[in-house]
Amino acid sequence: MNINQSATSPLAPELIEQFRKIVGDRHAITDAADIEAYVTEERNLFHGRSPLVLRPGSTAEVSAICKLASEHKIALVPQGGNTGLVGGQTPHNGEVVVSLRRLDKIREVDTASNTMTCEAGVVLQIAQQKAAEVDRLFPLSLGAEGSCTIGGNLSTNAGGTAALAYGVAREMALGLEVVLADGRVLNALSKLKKDNTGYNLHNLFIGAEGTLGIITAATLKLFPKPHAVETAFVGLKSPAAALKLLTIAQGEAANALTSFELLSELAVDFSIRHGIDVRDPLEAKHPWYVLMELSASSDDARTPLETILERAMEAEIVDDAVIAASLAQRAAFWKLRDEMSAAQKPEGGSIKHDISVPVAAVPAFIAEADAAVVKLIPGARPVPFGHLGDGNLHYNVSEPAGCNNTADYLARWHEMNAVVFEIVLRMGGSISAEHGIGVLKRDELPDVKDKTAIELMRQLKAMLDPLGIMNPGKVL
Amino acid sequence: MNINQSATSPLAPELIEQFRKIVGDRHAITDAADIEAYVTEERNLFHGRSPLVLRPGSTAEVSAICKLASEHKIALVPQGGNTGLVGGQTPHNGEVVVSLRRLDKIREVDTASNTMTCEAGVVLQIAQQKAAEVDRLFPLSLGAEGSCTIGGNLSTNAGGTAALAYGVAREMALGLEVVLADGRVLNALSKLKKDNTGYNLHNLFIGAEGTLGIITAATLKLFPKPHAVETAFVGLKSPAAALKLLTIAQGEAANALTSFELLSELAVDFSIRHGIDVRDPLEAKHPWYVLMELSASSDDARTPLETILERAMEAEIVDDAVIAASLAQRAAFWKLRDEMSAAQKPEGGSIKHDISVPVAAVPAFIAEADAAVVKLIPGARPVPFGHLGDGNLHYNVSEPAGCNNTADYLARWHEMNAVVFEIVLRMGGSISAEHGIGVLKRDELPDVKDKTAIELMRQLKAMLDPLGIMNPGKVL
Numbered sequence: 001m002n003i004n005q006s007a008t009s010p011l012a013p014e015l016i017e018q019f020r021k022i023v024g025d026r027h028a029i030t031d032a033a034d035i036e037a038y039v040t041e042e043r044n045l046f047h048g049r050s051p052l053v054l055r056p057g058s059t060a061e062v063s064a065i066c067k068l069a070s071e072h073k074i075a076l077v078p079q080g081g082n083t084g085l086v087g088g089q090t091p092h093n094g095e096v097v098v099s100l101r102r103l104d105k106i107r108e109v110d111t112a113s114n115t116m117t118c119e120a121g122v123v124l125q126i127a128q129q130k131a132a133e134v135d136r137l138f139p140l141s142l143g144a145e146g147s148c149t150i151g152g153n154l155s156t157n158a159g160g161t162a163a164l165a166y167g168v169a170r171e172m173a174l175g176l177e178v179v180l181a182d183g184r185v186l187n188a189l190s191k192l193k194k195d196n197t198g199y200n201l202h203n204l205f206i207g208a209e210g211t212l213g214i215i216t217a218a219t220l221k222l223f224p225k226p227h228a229v230e231t232a233f234v235g236l237k238s239p240a241a242a243l244k245l246l247t248i249a250q251g252e253a254a255n256a257l258t259s260f261e262l263l264s265e266l267a268v269d270f271s272i273r274h275g276i277d278v279r280d281p282l283e284a285k286h287p288w289y290v291l292m293e294l295s296a297s298s299d300d301a302r303t304p305l306e307t308i309l310e311r312a313m314e315a316e317i318v319d320d321a322v323i324a325a326s327l328a329q330r331a332a333f334w335k336l337r338d339e340m341s342a343a344q345k346p347e348g349g350s351i352k353h354d355i356s357v358p359v360a361a362v363p364a365f366i367a368e369a370d371a372a373v374v375k376l377i378p379g380a381r382p383v384p385f386g387h388l389g390d391g392n393l394h395y396n397v398s399e400p401a402g403c404n405n406t407a408d409y410l411a412r413w414h415e416m417n418a419v420v421f422e423i424v425l426r427m428g429g430s431i432s433a434e435h436g437i438g439v440l441k442r443d444e445l446p447d448v449k450d451k452t453a454i455e456l457m458r459q460l461k462a463m464l465d466p467l468g469i470m471n472p473g474k475v476l
Numbered sequence: 477m478n479i480n481q482s483a484t485s486p487l488a489p490e491l492i493e494q495f496r497k498i499v500g501d502r503h504a505i506t507d508a509a510d511i512e513a514y515v516t517e518e519r520n521l522f523h524g525r526s527p528l529v530l531r532p533g534s535t536a537e538v539s540a541i542c543k544l545a546s547e548h549k550i551a552l553v554p555q556g557g558n559t560g561l562v563g564g565q566t567p568h569n570g571e572v573v574v575s576l577r578r579l580d581k582i583r584e585v586d587t588a589s590n591t592m593t594c595e596a597g598v599v600l601q602i603a604q605q606k607a608a609e610v611d612r613l614f615p616l617s618l619g620a621e622g623s624c625t626i627g628g629n630l631s632t633n634a635g636g637t638a639a640l641a642y643g644v645a646r647e648m649a650l651g652l653e654v655v656l657a658d659g660r661v662l663n664a665l666s667k668l669k670k671d672n673t674g675y676n677l678h679n680l681f682i683g684a685e686g687t688l689g690i691i692t693a694a695t696l697k698l699f700p701k702p703h704a705v706e707t708a709f710v711g712l713k714s715p716a717a718a719l720k721l722l723t724i725a726q727g728e729a730a731n732a733l734t735s736f737e738l739l740s741e742l743a744v745d746f747s748i749r750h751g752i753d754v755r756d757p758l759e760a761k762h763p764w765y766v767l768m769e770l771s772a773s774s775d776d777a778r779t780p781l782e783t784i785l786e787r788a789m790e791a792e793i794v795d796d797a798v799i800a801a802s803l804a805q806r807a808a809f810w811k812l813r814d815e816m817s818a819a820q821k822p823e824g825g826s827i828k829h830d831i832s833v834p835v836a837a838v839p840a841f842i843a844e845a846d847a848a849v850v851k852l853i854p855g856a857r858p859v860p861f862g863h864l865g866d867g868n869l870h871y872n873v874s875e876p877a878g879c880n881n882t883a884d885y886l887a888r889w890h891e892m893n894a895v896v897f898e899i900v901l902r903m904g905g906s907i908s909a910e911h912g913i914g915v916l917k918r919d920e921l922p923d924v925k926d927k928t929a930i931e932l933m934r935q936l937k938a939m940l941d942p943l944g945i946m947n948p949g950k951v952l
Contacts, residue, residue, distance in 0.1 A: 112719060112836030113867065114726070135727075158802060159670050168670055171647065186928045191834035193866040194644055195636050195906035196683055197913060197925060198951060199933045203679040207672055224730040245587060246520040250590070251611075254700040254773030255731045262907065297730030298780060304773070358667035360588030430671035437673060449673060452662045457675045459939050464932075 006010035011051045011096070015072055019054055019096070022064045027055035027102065039090060046439070048090040050077070050143055053097040059177060059185060059216045066214065067099060067183030075469045079122065080152025083144035085354075086438025088156065088209045088317045088474050095181070095472070100151045103216055106130055110128040114222040115174060115191045120151025120215050127220070127303060136222040139166035139258075143199035143338060151215045157207035161337075163349060164247035164389035165258040165295070166223065168434075176202040177217040181465040183283065189219050204460065209436050210471040212464045226258075226295035230305045231330045234312075235286030242290050243389055244317045246359070249292060249308045250389075256301065259293040260389035262362070266398075267340050267385040274346045275339030279332065282320050291337050340385055344398055348385070349406040351416045353395040355424045356433035362391055365427055372419045373397050392433040421448060437475045444476070487527045487572070491548055495530055495572070498540045503531035503578065514573045517558055517566060522915070524566040525552070529573040535653060535661060535692045541574060542690065543659030552946045554686035556596065556628025559620035561830075562914025564632065564685040564950050571948070576627045579692055582606055588700040589652060591667045595629025596691050603696070612698040615642035615734075616903060627691045633683035635910035637813075640769070640865035641734040642699065644910075645682065652678040653693040657941040665695050680936065684914050686947040688940045702734075702771035706781045707806045710788075711762030711796040714819060715839035718766050718864055720793045722835070725768060725784045726865075732780065735769040736865035738838070742874075743816050743861040750822045751815030755808065758796050766864070767813050816861055820874055825882040826859070827892045829871040831900045832909035838864055841903055842871075848895045849873050853888060868909040871896060913951045921951070 020028035029035055030052055039048040056062045070078050075095040082089050091097050103119035106127070110116070111134050115373045124145040131138035140153060143161035152158075154176070166172065175190030188202045205213050236242055242262050249257050267289050272278050282289075294301040306321060312318040324330035344350045357365045370382045379400025386393035397416060399409040401440055419432050421444065431448050432441055446454050461468075461476055478726070498694035505511055506528055515524040532538045545552050551571040558565050567573050579595035582603070587610050594603055601622040607614035616629060618636035628634075642648065651666030664678045681689050712718055718738050725733050741763050747754050758765075766823070770777040781799060788794040794831045800806035820826045833841045846858045853875025862869035873892060874887050875885040897907050897920065907924050908917055936952055937944075 108855065110834060110836050112723065113832070113834040157672050157676075159672075167647075170676070171643075180928070184928045184931075186932065187926045188929060190906075191867075191904055192832045192906050193835075194639065194832045194863075194868045194909040195634075196633050196910060197906050197910045197917075197921060198929065199684055199688070199936055200633075200646070200679045200682060201929055201932055203676045206676060208675055212675070224726050226730070245590060250700050252773065254702070256773055261645060268676070297728065297732055298774075356668045356670045358586060358589040358591070359669075360586050387670075391667075392670045428667060430666075430668050432672045432674050433668070433670040436670060441673075450663045452656070452660045453664060453674065453677055455660075456662065456677055456940075460675055463935050463939050 013072065017076065018068055019052060019065065020431070022061050022068065023054050023056050027057065029053040029055070034353060038079060038082065038099060038304045041084070041090060044407035045089040046090045048092045049399060050091040050097045051094060051096050053099055055099045055102050059179065062098065062179045062214055062216050063183045063185050063383060066179050066181055069096065069181045069469050070467060071466050073469060075472050077471050078155070078214045080155070081123065081144065081147040083148045084152065084156060084438060085435040086440040088436055088438030088471065089152070092439060092473060098214065100149065100214070100216070107217065109134055110191060111136060113191050115219050116222055117189060117217060117219045118150045119217045120149060122150045124148050124150060124153060131222050132225070135225055137225045138220060140169055140172055141222055143341070148219070150218055154206050154215050154218055155208065155210050156436045159387070159390065159392065161259050161261065161387065163387065165255050170203065171220050171408055173202065173206060173218050175219040176205055176215055178205050178213040180213045180216050181467065181470050186213070190215060191219055192387065203247055207436070209438060209475050211461060212470060224297060226297060227299050228296045229293060230301040231324045231333050232305055232309060233281040233322050233333050234290040234292065234309070234318050235282050235284070236288050236290065236318050238288055239366050241290060241317045242361070243363055245290060245312050246388060248312055253294050253304050254310045256294050256296050256304065256339040257292065257389070259291065259294040261291040261337055261386065262388035263289040263291060263337065263385045264383060266381060267383045268336065270343040270347055271336050271384065274343040278336045278339055281322050281333060281336070284320065286319055288313070291333055327374045344383060344396060348399040348403055349409045351397045351410065351413050353417065353420050354433050354435045355395055355420065355429055356392040357427045357429035358392065359388070359391040361427040361429070362393065363386055364366050365423060365429070368423050369395060369420050372423060373416055376416060376419050377409070417444070439474060442473070442475060459461045485558050487550065491550065492528055494544055495528060496882070498537050499530050499532050499543065503533065503642065505529040505531070507828045514555060514558065514575060517560070522563040522566045522568070524568045525570050526573045527570060529575055531575045531578050531635045533578045535655065538574065538655045538690055538692050539659045539661050542655050542657055545572065545945050546658045546943060549945060552947050553629070553947050554690045556625035556631070557599065557620065557623040559624045560628065560914060561911040562630060562916035564912055564914030564947065565628070568915060568949060572581045574690065577625065578780050583693065585610055585642040586667060587612060591695050592698055593665060593693060593695045594626045595693045597733060598626045600624050600626060600629060607698050608701070611701055613701045614696060615699055616645055616648055626694055626696070630682050630691050630694055631684065631686050632912045635863070635866065635868065637735050637737065637863065639863065640736055641731050646679065648697050649678065649682060649694050650697060651695040652681055652691055654681050654691050656687040657712070657943065657946050662689070665693060667695055680790040683912070685914060685951050687937060688946060688952050700773060702773060703775050704772045704777040705769060707759040707767070707769045707800040707809050708781055708785060709798050709809050710766040710768065710785070710794050711758050712762070712764050712766065712794050714764055715842050717793045717838070718764060719839055721766060721788050722864060728784050729770050729780050732770050732772050732777065733768065733865070734771040735767065737767040737862065738864035739765040739767060739813065739815055739861045740859060743786055744812065745858045746819040746823055746859065747805060747812050747815045750819040751812065754812045754815055757798050757809060757812070760796065762795055767809055781914055820859060820872060824875040827873045827886065827889050829893065829896050830909050830911045831871055831896065831905055831907060832866065832868040833900060833903045833905035835865070835867040837903040837905070838867055838869065841899060841905070845871060845896050848899060849892055851894060852895050853885070893920070915950060918944055918951060
């Protein structure tokens, strides 16, 4: 996908020199082969181009880069682990890439205050491990955790599988350090849970996808490590049954219910068929499945999980269920879930939607969307799965079985988006629950968002980035 | 306390008529005696004046008021339950008061999505009761809950006693409806837990104390009702011991630890001496006390509470403890805590600070602040108490025993503030943890806040309220 490939004048060599001086020779990359890794992304959906990748090693260097870029009106694209799914981290028009990966220090861990101050380039998994080392939990968890970074997680307000109990990335940040477009450094780092001194600034930058400033560090919340984790794989008849199970589980376990994933039969089927080392946890097939997990502060998560399942079986909500008997079996349940995206590839083209609706509306959404996409493209195969507890579904639709023209199918991407988004909006939902706007959904945004909200977003952009050099063309 | 009592020209009668037409005769108050209740507040610390109090009955009416006020550059002061503690809700300079109390509808309760949409004027206690009726918990809880409103709670980002587990008011709002200075209505109401479509706007208005717009409604999160609640009153030697107990309690109970209040001997002593129907829960006196509460999703909160106390006693962290044996005894523990502010009055003048520091820094803060205030005013009696789990202390200092000139003592308010705030800031803390800035701390703000943060706050104010009509003179 090429976005606005307008001709940009090449960066003057003397400017490249000035940028190079800020970060040092080794960290100013101009070699096309070395740049390649920064302008492409895993799925090869977006391919950008850039004359220069800068790898600053400190907040002061990021500030100097922004100052120089402002003086010469040079557009910048901030980048973390380059795992974003909406093209937000890609220089589509020859912008300078600012890779934050060298800002990888964990500045402080404070177990009494339950906080950890990380620089933007710290890899999520490293942050998780650091928390575990001091007997704490940093709960953010998602597929790309081995390579995505804290700065990227916050810039895109990442969600993931633990949001049900711990919230999205936004809710895990107590404060931020941000470099503004003109190079000013906003020090809003804070270990405070309560601070009512003036306007809430840091939330402006979380989820702004690098268009309002560059996040260079964050104070993150740590949580007590759960003492016991129990995981169940459940077969049931419908999303409505799953919703009833969710209500029982939350009533019984409250915040100890840390995951509640709804999986359609086809999603499970694809994962078993194409996933590596994936097996069906249940003996028979079921129209729908739930993968649920309890993380208890006490030593016993099994009793409440059994209570939930017994009550649901008595009420004929659940048809079959198995609780993982070992860590290996628990890992196998999650493997089935984690392979779900990749397992859709062998089934041909897939038109994907990352949507959310109010939790109560999920069953109606699935019913209406399934009917609408099949009406639009007969034989199209909806493969819904996702975080029911958050009302967030990855509503992916695979091409009809035996389809012999994937390109033609994928060409109807926008048409299908329109059909699905109409239902989402009617139900008070969001067309991007987790992944953000980037360039992928930029052009849809004004149609789906409150008019005043769009006006305020434009005003904020003009206020914080009057020259339009921060990740231009993304979000707005 | 009179703030900037500059002469304001009286509101032209024809303008009063135009405002009156918007809300209807009954709801435009011009009678001085009727206005009195809106321009004074409970403690009589602030006394304002206003020619007109408007009581709109709908968002459309609030919008019309703002539009008219913009056209004629009339300053507005939004007001909820009029319980704020920093003079934010008071018309200090003859502004028009916009009372939101008639916006008191609960628009929707959705138990499957666990959300409740309330208008701004809904009294906090009514919201709590409505949640309880549908077997849910709305956890925000504070002293003024019988009269404060949801709009005021959000505008001031209220904290309270349940913030430890459930967060402050900000964390309980999924979305807002806001009327902007020019009358535009921002519809950012949302039942979604995940929505990454553009900049986070609603957090700008939460904690902005009505200076950026008027919150007219909010979508609030509901939580599962705890099945069991257990409360302990604990005697121990020092804030450091209390911090160790907190760490043990969080490790054992995680999010089930819903309150952890640190109380100094003098605070408890005053409450027992002057509080109504307050008795000492423990046999002997202790230098420090902790009031802690566990709210469990299971039926048993007692076992984990006993485990915590046993471990802490074995480690010689806790010297004595009693677990409430009945609801009445639990209420008595909380009564002792709730009477704490009022019980300081009979002891003469009190210079108050609502501060927070990183949780780990609380013991050092108390030691340093105690030494500093006694050095400043020999005989001054620090009465610290507050939410240790949030690092939030009400660091109140009573006049010396036998002081015969309270006015002279209180005249040193700013001097003592300076001494205490210096320690707070050195420790990375906040000079207003819960109560906000209002007019009370407005002049201190530029000295204690990051310079870039203040610049951004001014830019935001100019962007959202270019005429300066929204609660002028507050915060900035």
